Amino acid sequence: MVAGASGLIGSALVRSLTADGHEVVRLVRRAPRGRDEVRWDPERGSVDAAGLVGCDAVVNLAGAGIGDRRWTPEYKRLIRDSRVLGTATLAEAVAALPRPPRVFVNGSAIGFYGDTGDRVVDESAPPGDGFLPRLCVEWEDAAAPAREAGVRTVFPRTGLVVARGGGAWGRLFPLFRAGLGGRLGDGRQYWSYIALHDEVAAIRHLIDDEALSGPVNLTAPQPLTNREITEAMARVLHRPALLPVPAPVLRAALGELAGDVLGSQRVVPRRLSESGFRFAFAGIDEAIRAA
Numbered sequence: 001m002v003a004g005a006s007g008l009i010g011s012a013l014v015r016s017l018t019a020d021g022h023e024v025v026r027l028v029r030r031a032p033r034g035r036d037e038v039r040w041d042p043e044r045g046s047v048d049a050a051g052l053v054g055c056d057a058v059v060n061l062a063g064a065g066i067g068d069r070r071w072t073p074e075y076k077r078l079i080r081d082s083r084v085l086g087t088a089t090l091a092e093a094v095a096a097l098p099r100p101p102r103v104f105v106n107g108s109a110i111g112f113y114g115d116t117g118d119r120v121v122d123e124s125a126p127p128g129d130g131f132l133p134r135l136c137v138e139w140e141d142a143a144a145p146a147r148e149a150g151v152r153t154v155f156p157r158t159g160l161v162v163a164r165g166g167g168a169w170g171r172l173f174p175l176f177r178a179g180l181g182g183r184l185g186d187g188r189q190y191w192s193y194i195a196l197h198d199e200v201a202a203i204r205h206l207i208d209d210e211a212l213s214g215p216v217n218l219t220a221p222q223p224l225t226n227r228e229i230t231e232a233m234a235r236v237l238h239r240p241a242l243l244p245v246p247a248p249v250l251r252a253a254l255g256e257l258a259g260d261v262l263g264s265q266r267v268v269p270r271r272l273s274e275s276g277f278r279f280a281f282a283g284i285d286e287a288i289r290a291a
Helices: 006-017 073-096 131-141 144-148 166-179 196-208 226-235 247-262 270-276 286-288
Strands: 027-028 035-042 057-060 103-106 152-157 161-162 193-194 214-218
Touching: 006 196, 027 226, 057 196, 073 103, 073 144, 103 144, 103 196, 144 286, 152 196, 161 166, 161 196, 161 286, 166 226, 193 196, 193 286, 196 214, 196 286, 214 270, 226 286
Parallel strands: 027 035, 057 103, 103 152, 152 214, 161 193
Antiparallel strands: none
16 A cells, blocks of 8 residues: 555556556545545544555655745645654554554655764764754654554655656756756755665565664665766756856745755665665666666
């Protein structure tokens, strides 16, 4: 079962699983249109628990887009509630099943670590300060009912997903194709990225690997600075990257969100690599070409 199946990662995961012959049931907020859909209302804490019966794995990727809008107090509340309330709803439903699924994969993000500067961090690092770290702590804590019921619970802390059609890169590609791309701020901040193909493969790895539980960073092995990524975008797309966006302009345009765009996160996937996962597109050039 997949919640958030219409999002960038969720839709790619559903396609991958379905292509390999797995039966995928999607959680939807409207009336179901077929046997492969189950209704839920995360804000009200309700889900058709009968639809969860017999599920081998539950994957929760639901949540309002972090960068979709300016962070007003109302939108920050939506970002938080769509993740925390949805996770609590699913975790409680999973825990109450007579035969729970063998694994609950609940989305999280490297925003957990906050701004790490040049410091390399793995899953052992504590949470940082600010809205996103607090959100990620609440988000993961909301899965406690499933974990306490004995269900193996995994938190994929996802980095910036390199994809053509969504997320941060969905906005970068049109700018660079138009020759309007450039570094953000001074470009020295680290971006921990992952190709969409590897993100999906990693989530499937988390589903299958019985030894993995708790937080697992989903990022490519070598984080790069924004300047290095900008140069790679220009190189792969054969476009100039001459128009840097000064930090004050970003702050004026994005408000509080600019702090995370300009912040540095040098995150490495220690647990994922140690578990034997192999990246198909580990380098930034390969990830951009794949997108």
